[in-house]
Amino acid sequence: MSAGGGRVRIYDVAHLAGVSVATASKALNDTGRMTDETRAKVKVAAAELGFRPNAMARGLIQRRSFTIGLLTNDSYGRFTLPVMAGISEALVDQGVSVFLCGIEDDPALGKLHLDAMLDKQVDGIIASGKRVDRRLPVDLSNLPVPVVYAFTEGHEGSVTLVSDDAQGSAEAVEHLKRLGRKRIVHVTGPETFASVRERAAAYRNALGGEGIVLHGEWSEHWGHAAVDLLWTAEGARPDAIFCGNDQIGRGVVDALRERGVSVPEDVAVVGFDNWDIVASQTRPPMTSVDMNLKAIGREAGRLVLELAEGRAVEPGIRKLPCRLVIRQSCGGNAAVTHRRGGVEATVD
């Protein structure tokens, strides 16, 4: 079983089975013609030696490397990692491995990684980013391999996968309306982001054209500041706040608590991103819109493989649905046990 020295080659298998290399190859790949007996004999020999074919040799002739590249500028990995997980999940069964290349926003670095990947004959490339409406700092429009964009802007005529921000946004607002909330405010990120505009539009649409949208930065600070703003202003206060991301949501929840406004009784809060580390650690844990990044990754993996294997794929932008993850920041039917979680302490 995998001796120390040289790895076992198909030659060794053929020798042990008493057949030619050609026959061995065909036996193992279930191609060619031979008796079932011969085929079985070869397979037994291969198993006995622990033979695994050299992917480079195989790839050279098949012109496939069973390898794809993931290019991203999301150095923090918050968006890319779930996407990556989905890609991997979709491809590992086909024996495809994934190169991960973080290129920051550096065109030179991007070129470096891209060239390295092309040299290695990747079967395809998936480009991913931290922002749907920005491009990676590297041109992928005339590559000898197929490209799929996931969560970043693609080139003309490309295949692009994004989450359906509008649907996610609408779902959040409908949820709040269903719970009887009347004055729903949207606190979100900078208007320069396409996803911000799209979510805001869907929010307004769900409210029949009404609504209040506050734009700020993507931070807890802004969540705080927005609550200050809302509670200092004249007029009726909101009974629900739909936030553009979980960090803003966290700031909002904290600010409300500090003001003595109770969540979810007085004000319901919904976040966006379902970034577990943030959403589940707010007090109370925050209901949030999940963009299903893993599903985007799976789909991207599936599509790039389709393309790599020569099947046609309709170009264009595909939107995958978001999913509302219910926690305790909206109240409603679920029993709102505001538990502190089994914290145990040992003094020593």
Add this chain to the structure above:
Amino acid sequence: MSAGGGRVRIYDVAHLAGVSVATASKALNDTGRMTDETRAKVKVAAAELGFRPNAMARGLIQRRSFTIGLLTNDSYGRFTLPVMAGISEALVDQGVSVFLCGIEDDPALGKLHLDAMLDKQVDGIIASGKRVDRRLPVDLSNLPVPVVYAFTEGHEGSVTLVSDDAQGSAEAVEHLKRLGRKRIVHVTGPETFASVRERAAAYRNALGGEGIVLHGEWSEHWGHAAVDLLWTAEGARPDAIFCGNDQIGRGVVDALRERGVSVPEDVAVVGFDNWDIVASQTRPPMTSVDMNLKAIGREAGRLVLELAEGRAVEPGIRKLPCRLVIRQSCGGNAAVTHRRGGVEATVD
């Protein structure tokens, strides 16, 4: 420049330059003997055609794939991503690409990814995890390629890289002492973690054997609970809290603020991990110990390459120093501007 159809092979370069394939190869690799003129001629032809050698063909004969695999069970990527960034940084210049494989804690998945990588003839493997004192659920002890462990426990006689928890811990405590803090408490994670024990020991050591250590879970909740505990208990209250990670630190800072205890005036707080998204978003931003994961990654990349190229590397555990990142939760010499950050709001 990279025409659509078939990629350009060295044959094309040789043909254009009017030399043989062998000569072309030697010219491009700066090996063999030939006139400078011939060499230049080939290089010009290669540049003109945009020739890039097929790494699979090259790898087949050189028995190098210029590829390494990163195996991790850290699905959230908090530890693995910085390590990955370091590895990439160290290797991209050598033309080495990195396969990232998330294997959760599933032995079958681990084997699947490992086999896929070995088939692809990776030059080496780096194993990484979310916990220094746990092994990946896959045996890497008798592989035909070198293995380096980064931030996870290795096998007998292996090369392992970890952060120097004791030094980091000591640095944090020294910092607090230098600022005149006298009653420093350590609030940290479960004692089952080796890093917890090591940090706690170093903390006690820095205090001359004294000290109070509170163990709980790795959560904001526990940070809160610990403060409750400390402020409800009899006796003198701490004037500094050194936390086992940033999430606990965040809970501590929040709990203190809610109690009206001011940070850093009354109590200084130090975190661990320097997880920017947490540490910089506490109010005030939190001083924290950075484990230099990127440096660990760089070193792991460097070492696995050394091994892959046949050079000897002393086995054993190598500890890389931590670095204290000063923010505003300890006061001290730096001007403690408790700014709210340029929050701008636009109502629309």
Add this chain to the structure above:
DNA sequence: TCTGGATGAGAAAACGGTTTCTCGGGAGGG
């Protein structure tokens, strides 16, 4: 003028598989 070493360059083998081509033999049909 002859020999021998150095030099430039190409032919060919190798890497480890897959795939096409070839070939001998057995079965079946005329």
Add this chain to the structure above:
DNA sequence: CCCTCCCGAGAAACCGTTTTCTCATCCAGA
């Protein structure tokens, strides 16, 4: 009984490089 066809299996070509070997040629030294 002979011819054909099909089947099983091996020989050889191929993928795109690198590397070793071989071989002219040229120049220096005797």
